[in-house]
């Protein structure tokens with residue numbers, strides 16, 4: 001598993017290498033474009049909507065939402081990743097922070113979507129659940145918290161993917177199992193994209 005320094009040094013090569021791994025197919029990055037597309041679709045965020053990206057990296061989705069007229073916000077613990085995001089989306093509100101930190105107070109609330117792609121697996125389930133519970137309070141009515149990542153409907157699916165991946169499986173990462181989240185939070189559903197990835201949706205009522 002990468003630490004902050006790891007992501008800083010990966011930043012410049014991240015997009016190219018992620019695309020290469022995606023082209024190879026399989027766990028973990030096979031299906032990545034479909035996962036990102038589905039997050040963008042499920043966000044239902046149009047002109048003027050606020051969208052927050054947790055672990056925004058070089059700003060791939062920030063750019064997409066900004067182009068759709070959204071007001072975009074991103075946090076990341078890697079300075080180098082954030083520098084790329086800032087260059088790509090100058091209008092984005094960005095903060096160097098851990099996923100679990102409080103957001104800058106001036107960012108306010110009323111987010112149409114809070115998204116996190118291929119990032120939230122760096123924090124343990126208990127932290128993830130506490131984070132989602134807290135941030136659900138910042139969503140606009142009907143808004144969604146969306147996790148696009150290596151993720152599963154249930155433990156049986158996770159174990160099957162792990163067996164299939166063999167030695168390439170990273171046991172240090174905390175992949176979301178939807179059932180585990182659903183036991184703690186309301187409005188949770190899963191949209192499977194590949195046997196190892198998908199989008200977990202937590203919809204505010």
Ligand SMILES: C[S@@+](CC[C@H](N)C(=O)[O-])C[C@H]1O[C@@H](n2cnc3c(N)ncnc32)[C@H](O)[C@@H]1O
Pocket residue numbers: 004007054055056057058059060075076077078081097098099100116117118119122123
């Ligand atoms: C694999 S990249 C994904 C970037 C982007 N979301 C995407 O889908 O292309 C993971 C990102 O999460 C960030 N990250 C990892 N752990 C984090 C943490 N605890 N707090 C904030 N950011 C974190 C990394 O710095 C990196 O930019």
